[in-house]
Amino acid sequence: DAGVTQSPTHLIKTRGQQVTLRCSPKSGHDTVSWYQQALGQGPQFIFQYYEEEERQRGNFPDRFSGHQFPNYSSELNVNALLLGDSALYLCASSLFGTEKNIQYFGAGTRLSVL
């Protein structure tokens, strides 16, 4: 049973560029959440996707956008990259509406913006 997988593992971009990160949820899960984890900090919620729609959003600008596909996989897009966007981006999957609603995390994508 594959867990949450993210690609790529590392990425280097320059300011102003655009980036796309990918996530495949754990088998049987239908909800994907994205988090940004800056160095030395806890993860910060970006947004959550369920049924191919953004359901919740944290305090992040519109430069951060996402998509969920019919197979529940998801993408995170960041436009006009800033130096401050350098962070570990974590994807978490869960089964929507279940009481336990435990999130399982991927190993993340390390994004460096130069």
Added chain:
Amino acid sequence: AQTVTQSQPEMSVQEAETVTLSCTYDTSESDYYLFWYKQPPSRQMILVIRQEAYKQQNATENRFSVNFQKAAKSFSLKISDSQLGDAAMYFCAYRRLGNQFYFGTGTSLTVIP
């Protein structure tokens, strides 16, 4: 907004000893979940233990247990018989209904052989 505070940036424990990591949170809600996640150098967040706010009994998972004080909004993690593999960053997290998680800033745990 909900906040989660971990006041211990770093902790250390001797192998086989017991250590307690602290966490406090702020919320006006009565129904929520609390979690402790472990993040080793591999970066993958691993669920350690979970507590439902409506349950008075403290959760326990093998060597890991919590002390949940709802009125005080405190949720500490106790690790008994510490092992070298317990060394990691530990994050306390709060989940409101609707699935959004709020994380603390983490406590780095070192296990001394």
